Structures are given as structure tokens and as C-alpha cells.
Amino acid sequence: MEIRDATDDDWPAIWAVLRPIFAEGRTYTVPTDGDEAWARRMWMLPAPGRVVVAVDGGVVVGTAKTGPNQPGPGSHVSTASFAVDPARAGRGTGRALGEHVLELARAAGYSSMQFNAVVETNTRAVALWHSLGFATVGIVPDAFRLPDGTTTGLHVMHRPL
Numbered sequence: 001m002e003i004r005d006a007t008d009d010d011w012p013a014i015w016a017v018l019r020p021i022f023a024e025g026r027t028y029t030v031p032t033d034g035d036e037a038w039a040r041r042m043w044m045l046p047a048p049g050r051v052v053v054a055v056d057g058g059v060v061v062g063t064a065k066t067g068p069n070q071p072g073p074g075s076h077v078s079t080a081s082f083a084v085d086p087a088r089a090g091r092g093t094g095r096a097l098g099e100h101v102l103e104l105a106r107a108a109g110y111s112s113m114q115f116n117a118v119v120e121t122n123t124r125a126v127a128l129w130h131s132l133g134f135a136t137v138g139i140v141p142d143a144f145r146l147p148d149g150t151t152t153g154l155h156v157m158h159r160p161l
Contacts, residue, residue, distance in 0.1 A: 001093065003100045006051040006063065011040060013060035014053065017085050018043065025147045027122045028081075029154070032147075043081075050104055054084075054093050061085045062093040066101045069114045078110035078161075082125075094125070098132050106161045113159050119144050120153035134159040 006014060015036055022039065025032040030042070044051055049067030053060045062084040069079035080101045084093045105113050113134075118125055120139060130136070134157040142151035 001054055001056045001061070001096060003052050003054050003096060006044070006053045008044075010053050010060060010063075011044065014043065014051075014063045015039060017060060017063055017083050020086065021083050027119050027125065029117045029119075029144065048108065050101075050108075052097070052100060052104075054097055056088075056093075061088045062097050064097040064101045066105055066113075068110075069116070076109075076111050078105040078108070078113045079115060080105070080113060089124075094128055095132070098128060102132065102159075102161065110161055112161050115155070115157040117144070118155040118157055120155060121146065126155060126157075129157050129159075132159070 018039055022028055022030050022034060023032050043065055045065050045067050049065060051065045052063065054062035062082070064080055064082045066078055066080040068075040069077045082094060082097050084097070102113065115129065115134070118129065120126070136155045137158050138156045139153040140156065141153050143154040144152050146152060
């Protein structure tokens with residue numbers, strides 16, 4: 001598997017990964033009916049943001065984006081978002097993307113990385129981020145509505161770089 005910077009030509013493959021994940025409504029705080037144009041604006045960050053793709057056998061199997069968590073006085077802290085083709089789950093793609101993005105943020109001079117909204121029921125993601133050195137610094141209770149109408153918490157996670 002190769003992880004490289006995404007190009008505009010990668011967008012259709014990135015959207016193919018993101019669309020079913022967003023539509024499922026279980027792991028991202030985005031509208032489940034968000035259209036492609038909206039998703040592209042949200043995912044394909046301008047500088048200083050970075051977008052990468054994980055490619056295996058010539059096929060995009062995952063993507064990540066990273067950049068400042070907040071503007072101005074909060075811009076020394078990075079954030080990131082990740083998506084892996086559900087058919088590739090459990091094969092190390094998410095871990096490889098996480099390690100790669102942590103290195104990008106470190107090289108860019110960020111002091112730490114913060115995730116603002118890791119869905120509590122997304123236990124695989126929570127476990128992955130803990131294994132990569134993130135601490136859950138708080139859980140916002142009932143902040144995420146699941147497709148069945150129940151609610152769950154959102155982890156705020158942090159890791160020094």
C-alpha cells in the first residue's frame with residue numbers, strides 16, 4: 001500500500017470511499033444527504049491543509065485530511081479526518097493513514113493533534129486512536145444522533161506531537 005498526496009484526479013475515488021460512510025450516518029458529524037459538491041469542498045482542503053490517499057493495487061482504499069484544528073490562536077494544533085473503504089476494514093489501512101498523518105502534522109510544526117468528534121460507538125476508531133497515543137480528554141454526552149434515533153457521545157481526543 002502506498003500513501004501519497006491526493007490530486008484533483010483522485011476525487012472520484014475519494015468520493016466513492018466517503019459517500020457510503022457519510023450516508024450510513026454512524027461515524028461522521030456530516031449530513032447523511034450531503035451532495036458531492038459539498039463533500040468535495042469539505043474534504044479537499046486548501047493549504048495549509050493536506051489530503052492524502054491510500055492506494056493498493058492502483059485503487060484508492062482510504063483517505064485522510066489534516067490541517068489546523070482552529071484558525072488564529074488555535075492554529076498550532078492540528079486535526080485530521082479519516083475514511084477507509086468498508087471492504088478494507090481491519091487490514092491496517094486506518095493505522096497506516098493515522099501514522100502517516102501524525103508524521104505530516106509533526107513535520108509541519110504542529111504541537112499536537114486534536115480530534116473534536118470521534119463517535120463513541122465507533123469503538124474500532126476509538127481503540128485505534130488510543131493505540132496511537134491519543135487520550136480521550138472528554139466525552140460530550142448524547143452529542144451524536146444515530147440512524148435509529150438514539151444518541152451517543154462524541155470523544156474529544158488529543159495527542160502531543
